[in-house]
Amino acid sequence: xxxxxxxxxxxxxxxxxxxxxxxxxxxxxxxxxxxxxxxxxxxxxxxxxxxxxxxxxxxxxxxxxxxxxxxxxxxxxxxxxxxxxxxxxxxxxxxxxxxxxxxxxxxxxxxxxxxxxxxxxxxxxxxxxxxxxxxxxxxxxxxxxxxxxxxxxxxxxxxxxxxxxxxxxxxxxxxxxxxxxxxxxxxxxxxxxxxxxxxxxxxxxxxxxxxxxxxxxxxxxxxxxxxxxxxxxxxxxxxxxxxxxxxxxxxxxxxxxxxxxxxxxxxxxxxx
Numbered sequence: 001x002x003x004x005x006x007x008x009x010x011x012x013x014x015x016x017x018x019x020x021x022x023x024x025x026x027x028x029x030x031x032x033x034x035x036x037x038x039x040x041x042x043x044x045x046x047x048x049x050x051x052x053x054x055x056x057x058x059x060x061x062x063x064x065x066x067x068x069x070x071x072x073x074x075x076x077x078x079x080x081x082x083x084x085x086x087x088x089x090x091x092x093x094x095x096x097x098x099x100x101x102x103x104x105x106x107x108x109x110x111x112x113x114x115x116x117x118x119x120x121x122x123x124x125x126x127x128x129x130x131x132x133x134x135x136x137x138x139x140x141x142x143x144x145x146x147x148x149x150x151x152x153x154x155x156x157x158x159x160x161x162x163x164x165x166x167x168x169x170x171x172x173x174x175x176x177x178x179x180x181x182x183x184x185x186x187x188x189x190x191x192x193x194x195x196x197x198x199x200x201x202x203x204x205x206x207x208x209x210x211x212x213x214x215x216x217x218x219x220x221x222x223x224x225x226x227x228x229x230x231x232x233x234x235x236x237x238x239x240x241x242x243x244x245x246x247x248x249x250x251x252x253x254x255x256x257x258x259x260x261x262x263x264x265x266x267x268x269x270x271x272x
Contacts, residue, residue: 005042017054032065035084049077050096053084053109061091068095068121070139076103083109083127092117101140108145132169144179146201162248164201166194176256179248180211180241189261190219207241214242218249219258225249 003021004010010022011030020034023042028034031048038056046052050065058064065080067073076099092113097104101122108127113119117131120138126145135149138156143149144163151169155161155177162179170186177183180198182191193212203211214236218228229246236242249256 014048023060029065047096050080050082052082053086055085056082057087059088059090059092062088063093064088066093066095068098068139070098070101070121072100073098073121078103078121080105080107082107083111085110086113087111088113089115089117091115094119095121097122098139114151126163146197148197150184158253160248160252163244164194164198166197173257175254176248176252178215178256178258179245181215183257187259188257189259190215190257191261210236210239211241211245214239214245218245219260 005022005024007024008022008026010028013030014028015033017034017036019037021039022028023040025043026040027045029047031050032046033051035052035054037054038052038058040058041060043060044058044062047065052064064082068078078097078099080094080096081104082094086107086109094105094107098121105119105121105123107119107125110127111125111129113131114133116134118136119125122140123137125143128146129143130148132149132151134152136154137143140158141155143161144165146163147161147165149161149167150171153167153169153171155173159173160176161167162177164180165177166182167173167177168182168184171184171188172186173188178190180193182194184191193208193215195208198208214232217231221228223231229249232242232246
């Protein structure tokens with residue numbers, strides 16, 4: 001059975017799974033599907049076509065499935081899909097896709113979206129990510145699994161954030177953010193491998209050392225990008241993490257953030 005407050009508004013075409021709880025003044029529109037045991041707090045608004053998975057916690061005044069903020073959007077059929085066991089805090093917004101951008105915004109499983117996070121149209125967010133307060137994705141952004149997006153950090157349209165990346169607070173991402181490393185600042189720089197984060201995710205010492213060695217070659221060897229990637233492919237042919245790193249860089253359409261910290265970058269990052 002679902003637990004529906006008498007003051008909520010649910011469109012007759014909406015589909016609610018077992019054990020769904022909906023608070024006062026929440027609104028669930030046409031074309032919305034909500035999975036089992038998802039909690040939708042007071043004042044939240046879900047607009048379709050949208051599919052929400054199971055065991056999500058959607059807090060007050062969240063808006064999911066709104067029209068994309070794209071002047072080219074003309075009311076075409078586009079979707080939002082959200083996975084399972086996400087925590088979506090107050091005033092967070094996810095927008096549906098656009099017809100020319102693939103028509104789908106997708107969010108994976110077990111993510112934490114803190115207050116005022118925003119996922120724009122046609123974005124793809126993996127699983128187990130953390131978006132701190134006011135973290136913002138523009139349209140068509142890809143975020144890999146286990147990434148952390150710091151407070152007030154913004155990622156430009158079509159940007160990519162690699163798996164296990166850490167973006168510090170107030171960071172401005174205009175090129176792709178490398179996996180496994182800490183990228184920080186208004187003039188972003190790479191502050192080394194996110195060792196603590198990787199160990200918390202279960203990486204053993206050998207895996208971390210391989211990633212550190214690969215990053216030193218890529219960032220500090222003096223080789224150009226092509227030469228560095230060729231060396232990594234030769235030296236780490238059997239190392240899956242480094243292969244992913246190489247593939248990520250090769251897939252960048254506007255380059256990756258590879259600047260190293262300067263005194264000015266450290267000031268911009270608050271000395272991190």
